[in-house]
Amino acid sequence: MSQFFMSILIIVFGGFLSLILARQFKLMKMVAVFSLSAGCFWGLFDAVTKLMQSGSDAASFKYLNVFSLAFQIDGLSAFFLVVIFAVCLVAVIYSFHYMDHSGEAVRTAVHYFFFSILIASMALVVTAANMITFMLSWEIMSLSSFFLVIYNYESSENRKAGYLYFVFSHVGAMFIFAAFGIVYGYTGSFGFGAMDSIPETAKIVVFIFSFIGFGSKAGVFPFHVWLPHAHPAAPSHISAVMSGVMIKIGIYGIVKMYTLLNFHTPLFGNIVLVAGVVSGILGVVYALGQHDLKRLLAYHSVENIGIILIGLGIGMIGVSSGNPLMAVLGFSGGFLHVLNHSIFKSVLFMGAGMVLHKTGTRTIDALGGLLKKMKITGATFIIGSLAICGLPPFNGFVSEFFIYIGGFKGIGLENSAFVMSIFAIISLAVIGGLALACFTKVVGVVFQGEPRTKAAVNVDEKGSTMLASMLILAGACIFIGIFPGAFIQMSIKAVSALGLGYGHVPLEPFGQMTANITFAAMVFLVSLLVVIAIRWFYYRGKTITKSGTWGCGFTQPTAKMQYTGSSYAASILEFFSPAAPLDEDHPKIKGRFPEKTYYKSHVNDIAELNMKGVIVNPVLFIFDKLRWIQHGDIHLYIGYILLAIVLLLFFI
Amino acid sequence: MIESIILWLLAILLAPFFSAIMFKVKAFFGGRKGSPLLINYYTLIKLFKKGSVYSTSTTAVFKLGPIISFTSAITVLMFLPIAGHHPIFSFNGDVIFILYLMGLGRFFTIAAAMDTASPFEGMGAAREAYFPIICEAAMFMILIFFYRLTGHLQLSAYFTGDNTIALWNLGGAPLLFIVISFFIILLTENSRVPVDDPATHLELTMIHEVMVLDHSGPDLGLIELGSFCKLFFYSTIVSRLILPFDFKISAMGYFVFVLGLIIVYVAIGLTESVIARYRMDKVPQFVLTSFALAFFATIITLEFI
Numbered sequence: 001m002s003q004f005f006m007s008i009l010i011i012v013f014g015g016f017l018s019l020i021l022a023r024q025f026k027l028m029k030m031v032a033v034f035s036l037s038a039g040c041f042w043g044l045f046d047a048v049t050k051l052m053q054s055g056s057d058a059a060s061f062k063y064l065n066v067f068s069l070a071f072q073i074d075g076l077s078a079f080f081l082v083v084i085f086a087v088c089l090v091a092v093i094y095s096f097h098y099m100d101h102s103g104e105a106v107r108t109a110v111h112y113f114f115f116s117i118l119i120a121s122m123a124l125v126v127t128a129a130n131m132i133t134f135m136l137s138w139e140i141m142s143l144s145s146f147f148l149v150i151y152n153y154e155s156s157e158n159r160k161a162g163y164l165y166f167v168f169s170h171v172g173a174m175f176i177f178a179a180f181g182i183v184y185g186y187t188g189s190f191g192f193g194a195m196d197s198i199p200e201t202a203k204i205v206v207f208i209f210s211f212i213g214f215g216s217k218a219g220v221f222p223f224h225v226w227l228p229h230a231h232p233a234a235p236s237h238i239s240a241v242m243s244g245v246m247i248k249i250g251i252y253g254i255v256k257m258y259t260l261l262n263f264h265t266p267l268f269g270n271i272v273l274v275a276g277v278v279s280g281i282l283g284v285v286y287a288l289g290q291h292d293l294k295r296l297l298a299y300h301s302v303e304n305i306g307i308i309l310i311g312l313g314i315g316m317i318g319v320s321s322g323n324p325l326m327a328v329l330g331f332s333g334g335f336l337h338v339l340n341h342s343i344f345k346s347v348l349f350m351g352a353g354m355v356l357h358k359t360g361t362r363t364i365d366a367l368g369g370l371l372k373k374m375k376i377t378g379a380t381f382i383i384g385s386l387a388i389c390g391l392p393p394f395n396g397f398v399s400e401f402f403i404y405i406g407g408f409k410g411i412g413l414e415n416s417a418f419v420m421s422i423f424a425i426i427s428l429a430v431i432g433g434l435a436l437a438c439f440t441k442v443v444g445v446v447f448q449g450e451p452r453t454k455a456a457v458n459v460d461e462k463g464s465t466m467l468a469s470m471l472i473l474a475g476a477c478i479f480i481g482i483f484p485g486a487f488i489q490m491s492i493k494a495v496s497a498l499g500l501g502y503g504h505v506p507l508e509p510f511g512q513m514t515a516n517i518t519f520a521a522m523v524f525l526v527s528l529l530v531v532i533a534i535r536w537f538y539y540r541g542k543t544i545t546k547s548g549t550w551g552c553g554f555t556q557p558t559a560k561m562q563y564t565g566s567s568y569a570a571s572i573l574e575f576f577s578p579a580a581p582l583d584e585d586h587p588k589i590k591g592r593f594p595e596k597t598y599y600k601s602h603v604n605d606i607a608e609l610n611m612k613g614v615i616v617n618p619v620l621f622i623f624d625k626l627r628w629i630q631h632g633d634i635h636l637y638i639g640y641i642l643l644a645i646v647l648l649l650f651f652i
Numbered sequence: 653m654i655e656s657i658i659l660w661l662l663a664i665l666l667a668p669f670f671s672a673i674m675f676k677v678k679a680f681f682g683g684r685k686g687s688p689l690l691i692n693y694y695t696l697i698k699l700f701k702k703g704s705v706y707s708t709s710t711t712a713v714f715k716l717g718p719i720i721s722f723t724s725a726i727t728v729l730m731f732l733p734i735a736g737h738h739p740i741f742s743f744n745g746d747v748i749f750i751l752y753l754m755g756l757g758r759f760f761t762i763a764a765a766m767d768t769a770s771p772f773e774g775m776g777a778a779r780e781a782y783f784p785i786i787c788e789a790a791m792f793m794i795l796i797f798f799y800r801l802t803g804h805l806q807l808s809a810y811f812t813g814d815n816t817i818a819l820w821n822l823g824g825a826p827l828l829f830i831v832i833s834f835f836i837i838l839l840t841e842n843s844r845v846p847v848d849d850p851a852t853h854l855e856l857t858m859i860h861e862v863m864v865l866d867h868s869g870p871d872l873g874l875i876e877l878g879s880f881c882k883l884f885f886y887s888t889i890v891s892r893l894i895l896p897f898d899f900k901i902s903a904m905g906y907f908v909f910v911l912g913l914i915i916v917y918v919a920i921g922l923t924e925s926v927i928a929r930y931r932m933d934k935v936p937q938f939v940l941t942s943f944a945l946a947f948f949a950t951i952i953t954l955e956f957i
Contacts, residue, residue, distance in 0.1 A: 369769070371711045382713070382763075391756040392749060404748050411799045422796055422950070429792040432752070433785030436759055440781055444766025444774070450709050516743040523730065523741060524753065528723045531874070535719060538870040542703035549707040549768045550865050552855045563766075563774020572782050575936060 001059040003046040004073065004127065007085075008120045010039035015116025022109035025102040032112040033096045036119070040089035043123065047073075047081035051493050058129065067190070069136075072129035075497030076259070079335060079490060080126040080252050087244045087342045088119045090469045091237040094350055097463030098237055098357065111151055115238065117144040122245060126252050131180045131190045138176070142169040142217075145246060148238045149230045161229035168216050168226040175213030176253070179206045196262035203263045210257045211271065218250025220309065221279040222607035224302045228286075231301070232294035232362065236353020239294060243301045243349060244342035251308055251338060258316065259498050266320040266416060273313025273420050277427040280306025282606075284434040285576045288441070288569045289603025293352045293362045296442065297345065300388060303431060304341040308334045310424050311403040317410060319500055321417045325509070326409035328495055332510070333402030335491035340387070340395040340480065347384035347473040351377050354466055355446065359455045364445050364565045367456045371447040374461040378447045380474035385439035387477040390432050393521035395480035398488070401517065404428060434572070441568045450559040482521045485514040566601055579606060659734040663888075664726060667880035668692030670887065670917050677921025692880065699873035707866050709769040717764025718871040722878035724757035728885055733811040735909035736898055742808040747795055750807070751788065754841075757878070758784060765863035772855045776862035779932070783847065783859075786939040787837050793946035794830055797823070800953055811889065816896035826949035831893050833949070835919070836942035838886040840935075842879065845924040847935050857929075887916040 014035025021028040050057065050073055060070035073081070092115070099108045121144060124137035146169070150162035182202055187194040198206070216223035227247070231239045258268060283302030290296035311334025318327030354377045355370060356362055371378035387394035407428070410421030451457045461467065480487050488510055551557040573580055586599040672689045679686025688694075706714065728750050730740045762780055765773040795805070801822045802809050809815060820827055840847045843860035855862045864875050891912030899905045930938055 369709070371713065378711075386756070386759065389755065389759065390752065391759060392752050397752055400752075401745060401748055405745055405805070408796075408799050408805055411796055412803060418954075422793075425792050425796060426789050429788045430785060432755065433788045436755055437781035437785065440759060440762040440766065440777065443763055444777065448711065448713065448763065448767040449769035449774075513745070516745065517749075519743070520741070520746070520749050524723065524727050527727045527730075528719070531719050531723045531726075535870060535874065538700050538873075539704070542869070544703055545705045546708050547705050549709050549770045551770065552772050552865070557770075559769065561771045562769050563771050563778065568774060568778045568781075571778060571932070572785070574933075575782075 001057045001071065001073065004043065004057075004071075004081075004123075005059075007039045007043035007046060008123055010042065011036055011116045012120050014039060015113040018109045018112040018116075022106045025105040025108070028105065028109050028112070029096060029099065032109070032116075033092055036092040036112070036116055037089050039116075040085045040092060040119065044082060044085035044089060047078045047085060051075060051078040051082060051490055054493050054496065056497075060129070067132045068130065069133045070129035070191075071124070071127045071133065073127050075493045075495075076252070076255065077126045077497075079494035079497075080248065080338075081123060082490065083248060083339050083342050084119065084122050084126070084245050087346050088241055090346060090473055091241045091350075093465050094237045094240075094353075094469035095235070096465040098235065098353060098466055100463075107151070111148065111235070111238075114144045114147045115241075118148065118241070118246070122249055125249050130192055131184070135173070135177065135180070139173065141246065141249065142173065145238075145242060148242075149234050151235055151238070152233065155233075158233040161226075161233040165226045165230040168223070172213045172216030172223070175209045175216070177213075179209035179213060179257070182206050182209070192260050195260040200263060200265075203261045204265070204267065207257060207261055207263075207268055208271070211254060211275075214250040214253035214257070215275065216250075218247045218254070218305050219279070219302045220250075220275050220305060221282050221302060222611075224279065224283070224305075225605070225608045225611055227302060228290075228295050228298040228605070231298035232292060236294070236349050236356065239298070239353070240346040240349035243298060244346045247301060247305060248308075248338050248342065251305070251312070251334075254309075255312065255498070258312075262499070264316075264320045266317060269313050269316030269318075269320055270416065270420060271313075272309050272316055273424055276306045276309025276311075276313050277423055278306070279303065280310060280431045281427055281434070282579055284431055284438060285573070285580050286603060286605050288434065288438045289573050289580055289582070289601075291364055291566065291601075293355065293364050293367075293442070293446065294349070295362075296364070296438070297348050297352060300348075300435070300438070301341075301345060303435065304337065304345065304388070307400065307403065307428065307431065308337045308341070310334075310428060311337055311399070311406070314403060314406045314410060314421070314424055315495075317417050317420055318406065321410075321413050323409060323413065324500075326406050327500060328492065328510075329402050329406030329409060331495045331498065332488060332491040333399050333406055335494050336402060336484075336487060337396075337399035339487065339491070340399050340477075343473050343476050343480070344384045344387035344394075344396060347380055347470055347477065348388065350466065350470050350473070351381035351384065354461060354463075354470070357463075357466075358459045358461065361453075361455045364442065366453045367446045368449045368452040368559065368562065369447075370451075370456060370459060373459045374447075376467050377461050377470065380470040381447060382443055383474040383477050385443050387481065389436045389439055391436075392517075393478070393481045393524060395477045395484070397481060398484040398514075398517055400428065400432070402488070402513070405513070437569070437572055441565050445563075445565040445568065449562050452559055452562065452564075482518060482525075484517055485511065488514050566599075573603060580604065581606070581609070653740070656734075656738055656740045659737055660729055660740055663729050663732075663734055663884055664877070664881055667884040668696060668877065670913055671880050671883060673914060673917040674921040674924070677918050678925050681922075681925035692876070696873050696877060699868075699876065700870050702869040704867075704869035704871055707768050710764075710767045710866070713760070714764045714767040714866075715871065717760045717767075718867060718874040718878070720760040721757040722874040722881075724753045725878040725881040725885070728753055729881055731807055732885055732888060733808050733892075734888060735906050736812055736816070736892065738812055739808055742806050744804070744806055746806045746808075748805070751791055754882075755784075755788075761863060761875075764867075768866045770866065772862050773865060775856070776859050779848075779859045780863060783840055783935060783939055786936060786943060787840050790833060790837055790939070790943040790946055793943055793950065794833060797826070797830060797946060797950045797953065800950060811892045814898040816892055817898060820896055823949075823953060826952045827893070829945040829949040831890065833942040833945040834886070834890055834893065835916075836939065836945075838883070838890060838916075839920070839923065840939050840942075842883045842886065844920055846927045846930045846938065849929045852929075884913075887913055887920075890916045 018032035056074045058072040121137045121141040128134035186198040219227040287299035315327045315330030387396040390396040390400040407421045407425045581604045583602045676686045731746045733739045762777045765777040848859040895912040
């Protein structure tokens with residue numbers, strides 16, 4: 001445990017140092033990046049060792065003699081620690097060249113301070129061993145990330161995003177508090193251990209409350225509304241950390257509650273799976289309709305959280321129907337997808353960050369042809385895209401493969417488990433197809449073709465730390481995709497820590513599966529080499545000429561005529577229009593010589609659309625009626641407090 | 653193993669021949685004599701002899717497109733039981749790998765099309781990205797049906813030896829739905845009428861053909877050969893489903909298999925001759941039929957088996 005605390009200490013210390021050194025921009029950056037990455041590296045090393053030895057470690061402190069702060073690292077925490085430290089390590093390295101406005105030295109220093117607090121608090125959340133510690137770290141995590149979201153607070157859009165995030169994370173925290181409160185009401189202790197002794201109906205309520213609370217952090221539909229606003233607002237490496245890691249802490253919360261409640265009703269599995277299917281499909285449909293590159297990626301986080309939840313749901317259904325293989329497949333697939341998504345989503349956000357950095361725009365339809373000038377960014381972005389589509393031989397395929405196999409195990413079952421498995425498999429297939437459509441759109445419109453506006457013409461890619469971090473992560477996507485063995489072992493270690501009563505999970509059948517994936521990837525790669533050789537053979541000594549694109553007879557093509565992202569997605573969006581209503585605005589074209597015209601389109605998120613009418617307006621209405629309580633007279637406020645205490649004395 | 657590899661090579665070599673049968677049928681219905689049965693070989697040889705012209709808009713992805721789509725097509729064939737024989741490779745879950753590998757091929761075909769900056773190719777790419785989504789759902793529905801019957805998740809468990817007969821014995825009439833559903837997927841995935849018309853004269857209305865407009869020479873050859881292989885993959889499965897017989901004499905087995913293939917290719921040619929292509933917005937409904945059929949087949953087995 002001391003190793004873990006040491007790494008946290010280094011990270012937080014680095015954050016404080018950056019505040020002190022704020023006036024020396026270069027030095028401050030170097031110190032901050034060095035100590036944060038050193039701390040992350042140490043923590044990563046420690047977490048991997050713990051995970052591999054499947055050891056469990058605990059420590060507790062008394063705070064103010066009232067609350068005890070308890071920490072524990074088991075397989076599950078160690079797995080999430082690996083994800084946290086690995087991605088944050090690369091994100092910190094990336095930030096060195098990304099944060100290059102020396103005029104904003106103080107702001108950069110503050111950003112490093114909150115970044116270090118965010119990393120530390122995420123690590124503390126997953127190691128917390130009682131409710132007090134958990135909520136304390138949870139709130140620190142929410143607040144520190146709030147300050148990172150409003151990094152560019154001058155823009156009113158970002159302030160609005162920050163506000164939305166603040167409200168959502170606190171309403172979410174309220175639900176978690178409510179869940180913990182119910183548990184405390186029954187057990188009278190803040191410890192996690194006694195949670196499985198509460199009655200079953202209470203367990204169901206606790207699970208649903210905590211699912212809403214943690215789900216709002218994870219970005220589960222319909223609690224995801226803050227996510228596509230907040231993630232694009234932050235600097236790109238922070239978006240990567242938030243999308244790749246922070247929302248997974250919500251997943252950790254859901255799994256942790258499931259483990260602690262130790263109640264294997266099919267209901268939990270069904271709730272989680274249906275939430276996963278809805279988030280998965282709607283997330284990718286909304287992503288398809290976005291015009292903003294980072295917002296599009298943020299919606300893909302909703303989709304991938306959906307895939308993770310489908311995996312966990314299959315796992316829970318496997319547990320409740322007494323099918324250990326299905327349970328382990330579902331859970332380990334879900335956990336591995338947590339790791340995989342954190343890797344490829346970070347590549348994509350970092351690539352988007354590079355594009356934003358060099359072109360100054362996030363609008364997809366304003367870009368084009370970037371691959372020619374930004375070779376490394378383009379190549380790593382394409383690798384990330386292939387991985388997020390779940391295509392072999394990249395890492396996204398491995399986790400989806402496990403979830404698929406788990407789902408198919410459920411096909412052999414009866415009744416609701418059978419129906420749920422069909423639901424899971426078909427939606428995974430649809431999500432895969434839609435993700436492919438979405439990322440061919442992004443890659444095709446942003447990186448290929450010709451520049452659509454001036455912003456995309458004179459670009460380059462500079463910043464060795466940015467390029468290096470993208471290369472490392474893209475390399476990881478390929479490596480896990482071809483050699484998933486060790487990583488599946490890690491996620492199975494995390495599954496064993498769930499205490500499903502299977503004792504030691506045998507690695508044999510899963511080892512066979514990963515060997516098959518490696519084998520199939522090898523077969524593909526060897527065939528690829530052979531085909532490249534054949535192609536090379538047929539191109540030997542041939543004349544290769546360069547010419548313009550065939551314009552189908554039209555001789556004056558311009559870059560403006562290229563297919564845009566909006567038109568690319570239009571027909572698919574039309575198919576999903578009941579769930580994703582499209583607002584269009586363009587004046588009618590009149591006369592023989594029409595005037596210059598425009599076209600605007602916006603895909604509405606039904607959760608966001610209905611949030612105002614269903615929740616915000618009624619809440620405002622009620623609070624408006626209660627306005628008379630707030631009269632601004634301090635004596636009466638003190639009276640309220642007294643009255644409340646007196647009333648409470650009657651009840652307790 | 654040796655036999656499987658020979659069959660695999662034969663499949664790649666003979667795929668262009670079978671596609672020519674389709675053209676012959678169409679020519680017959682059009683009242684023409686039609687091109688010779690070896691026409692596809694002549695085209696391929698011609699293409700492989702040529703050099704290439706690349707658009708100035710394109711990048712390395714444009715060259716990767718044909719390579720990866722062809723590789724994925726031939727890799728997929730390695731997992732396919734041909735004429736009831738064991739495939740070269742097979743493992744539990746290989747169907748999922750195959751379907752996703754075809755997805756990889758599609759990704760690069762689309763990416764190569766988007767690389768040219770041509771509005772026509774972008775339009776084709778958008779359609780190529782759209783219709784297979786529904787196909788994929790239908791494919792997985794069929795897989796669920798097969799898994800429900802056999803408890804396996806690999807092609808060899810469905811299509812080798814007497815497994816297909818066993819499938820019919822287990823599944824019975826609902827399997828007919830699957831055959832039709834699979835045929836619809838075949839038409840969609842291989843861009844045949846009524847989903848796509850590869851022979852149309854207008855780029856605006858094509859899907860697959862317009863995406864490869866800028867490819868030339870050996871690159872185009874690889875694409876063509878890859879799409880023959882892809883069609884062969886689907887046809888083999890349909891052929892095996894409609895003539896599932898297993899013979900002790902292997903020559904008889906091959907004969908029946910080739911007969912099945914010819915039936916499938918003639919059926920595709922017939923479909924192309926008698927149906928006009930659907931309007932683009934009607935296509936999803938047509939493709940959804942395959943999903944609905946597979947879904948009903950599964951529901952029926954749920955009740956009676």
